[in-house]
Amino acid sequence: MFKKYFAIMSLSILSTAIPTLADTAVTDEEILSHSFKTISFEEGEAPIKITASTGVWGSVHHEFSNDYATDGEVSLKVRYEEGSSANVTLAPADGSKWDFSDDRMILAYDVTNPVAEAGRLVTTFKYDGGSISYQQNIEGNTTKTVYCVLDKEQYSLGADMLPSPVGENGMVMGSGWGGANFDPSTISSISLRYSLDGVGYYIFDNFRVVPNPLLNPENVYSNIVDKFGQYTKADWPTKTHSEEEMHERFALEDAQNAIWVEESLARKDRSKYGGYKNEDLRQESTGQFYTTKIDGKWTLIDPDGYPFFSTGFGIVRLDGMSTWISGREYMYEELPAKDGELGDHYDRLQNTLSPPSGVKAGDGFPFYEANLERRYGDNWLEEWGKNATTRFEAWGLTSIGAWAEPKLFFGKGSEHKTPYTAFTWTTVSSGKHIRLYDSVPDPFDPEFEKSTRAALNSQAVKYNINKDPYCFGLFVDNEFKWGTSMTNNSLIKAVLDDDIANEKSYAKKHFLTVLQDKYDTIEDLNRAWETNIASFNELGKSYTGKISAEDGGVLIYEIANKYYKTVHDVMDELLPGTLYLGSRNTEFGTPTEVIKAAIQYVDILSFNNYNEDVQREKFRVEEYDMPMIIGEFNFTGTDSGLFAASGVGTQPERAEGYINYVENALKSGNFVGVHWFQYYDQPILGRSWDGENYNAGFVDVVDMPYPELIEASRYVYDTMYETKFNHVPMTNIDVKNPHINMDLGTTAQIEAITTPLNLNDDINYYTSNAYVATVDKNGVVSGVSEGEATITVKNANDLFVVTSVNVTVGENIEQTALAFDDNAKEIVTTIGATIDLSKYLELNAIEKSELEWKSSEKFIATVDQSGVVTAHSSGRVTIVVKDKNGYVTDSVNLVIQ
Template identity: 50%
Template sequence: MKVSEEYKSGLQCNDDETIAEKIAKNSFKPIMFENLKKENIKLSATKLMDYSIEPSCDSNTKKVLKTRFIDSGNASITVEPLDGQPWDLSDNRIVLAFDVTNPNNVTHRLITCIHDKLGMRGYVNPIPAQSKKTMYCVIDESLREKGTDFLPSPIGFESLILGEGWGEVNKPSEILSIDLQAGMNGPVGYFIFENFRLVENPIYNIDQVYKGIVDKYGQYSAREWPGKIHTDEELKSAQLAEERLVVKWKEEQAKRDDRTIYGGYKEESLKQAATGRFYTKKIDNKWNLIDPEGYPYFAIGFDIVRKSGMDTWIDGRRYMFEELPDKNGEFKEHYATVSGVQPPYGETVGETFSFYSMNLQKKYGKDWLDKWAKMSIDRFKAWGINSLGAWAEPELFFGKGLEHNTPYTAFIWTTGGDGKHEKLHDTVPDAFDPEFINSVEKAVKEQAVKFRIDEDPYCFGVYIDNEYIWGRTLFDNPLVKSVFKYDTANEKAYAKRRVMDILKEKYQTIEHLNKSWHTNFAFFKELSEPYIGFIPEDVASLVISTLADKYYEIVEKTVRQYLPGVMYLGSRNTEWGTPREVIQAAIKYVDILSFNNYNFDVQRENFKYEEYDLPMIIGEFSFSADDCGPFSYTSMSVATQQDRARAYVNYVESALKSGKFVGVNWFQYYDEPVLGRSWDGENFGWGFVDVTDQYYPELIEASRELYNTMYATKFNQQSMFNVRNVQQQIFLNVGETAKIESVTHPLNLNQQLSYYSTNKYVATIDQFGTVTALKDGVATIITKNINDLFVLTTTNISVGKAPCLPNVCFIYPQINVQVGAKINLIQNLVPDSVLPQNLVWKSSQKTIATVADGVVIAHSPGRVNIVVSEKNGFATDSLNLVIE
């Protein structure tokens, strides 16, 4: 990116002080971690964050702050002045900067929280794997808030500007502390911090720094990549070449005799009853969608195949665009006026423009929308994409399955502007409000019934609502707190009145409630008034269960009434906003349980999908790379487009092998605008195509090959039910290596194993199981079945003079029992295992067997994995229980 000469030479302040003089006089002094007392620094960390100050890998004379974190919810380290005197960051000509290294093999999110005397603001930035970045802490919202989640760094691609966030810095002249929090992909992660200093604000002259960063086609102007469009002639030439290729590939797919017209697997030995509609059924103990002809079907689809969501703000930042077309000219339909969305700083109502739809018009002419829809369907057939996910354009696709020969899902919002029901925290509905039933019925009729999707055999399901924030944990849960803030005397306090009835039934007397809550209410009526105090977790659990159960009950009943033959796919819950009580409520009502899961595979600790015996679908997943198109990183960033392709295949195959998932939806069809979609500023390179509608070749090649192999992967997969490491403890010196020897059951499935170290500063492990000792200390190597979260074991590593870690190991990898049996698995642990009171037990399927304190009760026939872990570490082993 270009930087103005004035800016390069150093800004002069109004009082004639140079930036260097300003920095020298500031209360904040460099933090180099050489001597914390002299540097006036205090460090403190939560219990799930370990840290040490060590020499830098680059130089033995420099010091760095190394951190290791094991939980994304409460893993942070605080940097604050030792003497308690606040830092002054109020001069927006200078900003705090620091260097952060992510040595992990995957992207992790860094949350930078800046606390002042009046509040706090947190900023989120994904840090790509194995990279070092300089973070520029621009906290002046007039500069940073430009209608986009992430701004590009103006001084090279190894730098970052603070990203999207929440909260507010109210008093920048009195900064009390900086929290560095970890949001991670995996059970353990690392960041290395160094060189905290004040520097010149790189975006102070923002209208010069970001001048023309978007070209006339909506592309990022500061970078070149293969396939980037520079002229209308290039755009047209690329279109014609792709159309020829799509025709060829589509014809090849049409000639296949192993696929149905729906994209199902035409294998006669697997054929089920043909009902004329989609339904779900187990085959070989694996959940499947069955297509209308009776064949197994796995849905791979795109979200956001629609025209809305393409536009980006231009008002408030017109200088960022190289060229915009005449507002009254050929491309005038791609302009719009918006309000009530996320605008650039200082704007409330303004103009937006859609480069994507403009480029489509350049390709297809005035009837670009219909031609784009047809080309999209042709592409999907050529690429091996056999369905449409959420948010397909209703006018183009709903009720038109026979026209396109493409299965699809419908999506319905009940939380739109027309919904008159009461809303609790965020947009979670108060389902006890009688008006909620009317909202659901109105939404279903207007967004689905009118398109007659219930008569369309290609519509296999409907999502209703998306990513409700039910709260991450039960403690201090925002949804629960929002219920208790109501006064039951308020007509709108429907949920609060229901909760009060439940509490009276639960406690019987106010004395019993007071004892549990540590309160001193004289009557229940006092709690019926607005309450903001402590709420026990068991009560929070009860409240969430009650709210979720009522919500899913009403929605399910409405779907059955108005959309017969269409499966209810749930509400696309997230890991970060969904307590397990919500999932437990949903499974009573949905046909297929949906998750939005951004991860490297479908496994996710908080979901524990193995515990639920019902079909599931991924509502959203994706990977991005910044080597082409948009510049911003995502939590699932990889380095290159080829890495995106590999990650895509790995994710879909993990769903195919799970035995539970019946489909996955990639978010989304096309890249988001470089400077963010108008309604919320999100600006990620999610797409299979870019803003000029050019496809990413690596993804297309991977998708086509995956379509060829997906059903063989699903039905020929041999499941691993146990793994055992031969070595329970390995002693090494720095520089030495050792090979973990793993034995799988059944044998010779080692290609399904993954390895990771709980302390990569001490010892690393490669994909083949080779451990390398780096420094004195201890680490645990976790060996896991990549297709099953509950098949795992561990080996402890001690480097140098470090002591042994506690271990836990079963004597026998498998036990057979009868239904109704009750056995104590502590007796199956090796004698020198951890003390029983220090063990944590889990069952992979509680409907088959439950476990508590090592005692298993067998409930029904089947195969289940029991996992035991040492409560303060990673020492873990699993046992396979066969119940007959």
């Protein structure tokens, strides 16, 4: 039996845990006398209080264990259930505070990620008056030491991530958020959060005070960047060591690309736009791109009438890719002279989000640009643009995504022969309209329509994109912060906080009118909101009280509806025939209310989605039947000299991720394109605007391609139309062994049967508790420790086709279970009919009131929360039932005639 509260370890053990670092004036005695006493969950330590969140934001289960203990014999093993805001919190049991105001000493702790998938870890320090959070990725199957440097001047060096100053197994916390009036002398608790959807696992140990490894950044990070903008302390296959080597490699690449381009242009199964030249699938030729459904699958149609799937890059431009020089000159081994050959590339930076600490304005330098001049000479920009489209043809990329260079690509399709999207902001600082929260506009402000008109004129109409058949659409704006909670939402709070006495309180005035139409009296509103507001006039003043979730959703919908309608109407007037591609909302931060507004006005619904595939519940695909496009996705690595932590580790893993992601979109039936962010890597020390420094590109800072990604792209291009139109969709999964009891250390095979048969390669398996049972990609379950787990068995290409398997390791314990009987595996019915699916459901240790029902396509059939389905139109639909408190689930396919 492990005890929760314990005292400081012996001096001899503590001393061995302190890194030996130069330039540190901290003594062992000072560390021992620090207010924070070591927490290793061993007997005899100072008492601490451990709490875990539960409920709507996710649940956390924690226990003491002997697994992965890094100091002593005990560790804290944590499992984070669905919900990215769940956390476990450590605090002094007596309510005292920890004082970290002496920046020579910091907190460090060990964390193990025991599963193969990388996780995101957020560390939050609560202090008097606020909190401050930091985040970093923890690679799968690793143990890391996290160093919590709280002094912004030491960790805020203009880059999201820098190489660890304490060896490959150590990491300094990455940049985060919060910290207003930060007082490190009053730390009252430390919270640890998984910060990704799904189930997450971390094992924590050895929270201790150590000398600060970043006390003198100049000693740690001197000369870490070479003249090409590459890391000096490592080597990798595509690293450039000299200009001679650079030119030799580019000559070889140019020769290979010429061969590939010739082969591509000779293909008889591709149109001049890159479409699928299959006469059986050809549609009407209109001279412009449009969307339609073929065999129930959404697709773009190119101007000649052939099906088209859009792949390509965002950021085929050079603006915004400078990196800070001022304030960190010591990091660069060699910089060009300002009056020398490459000196014209220096630029002046100011008003950025993440400058080096203490720097407000100064010099920046775009190494990628300079390397292009080294390659092409004085005419580098034009030559770069030409070579880019040559590469895209050779690599099998069919288009260009958002943020292309307007003067090189917009309105010039007849020259570069590459389909492209245009992009514009209505939110630029020149617009005079009101911003409600962050960049979210007040669309009820008459100035917003003027801002929209000005934006489209300057970035789209100016280039005649609607007259260019190669332009297939326009993105307008990017990643608004709508908020996901309808009761605790910064955008909602900003509107309610306004006073209608303010002449420009347009959104608040509109919302008040909506409320007065909905509620006959203020008493009716008070009952709904559980408030005691005196009158509607009182509500019209600055209001900071609570609001009902329903009416919070109404406000978000009203704002989104007016926003999308305004942009749509201006586009319809100025750019007739150009597809409206939406506002590139985030997958994780877009509420259903925004989606329901957008689908009324956009031609293609766009999301930015940095997950392993496009099957995301938060897309709410059950709410609409329309084409979708991914504006941003990628897989980044850490094996090419860049520091930002990633979801995968290597270039081959990036390539595998690319293939899986694109094929998943092709098989979905909803997606008409996916765009990789971005063409080239971000600067090694961070882009000047916000410090991002990911291995995001298909090419590096020297413009050298990553061969694995090029081969992946060519493979996808060669097979993508056959994948899209010949793919046989899986409509049902059944398992022969829905209950598995196994001994510790043994394995068992899940016996899955698909409809149609033999589609098992398209099944994904997920465990609810990897501490008890793991499952591999083939459905082989391994018993890890005694207990219970549920394995979700899911169609990789349709999140609604799903079932589950209960697993017990050790003693066979009765578990919650549900399953449709054999009579319900595929039901045929007619429009207007109703069916009670609960009659076909077999339940064990669960009540019908504990179930949650969902339809995959509400426009075909809806299902209420008692399981009664109503058929609305012909087609196929999947109905999913789930234990709302757990993971057991099953699905049934209905055919409506």
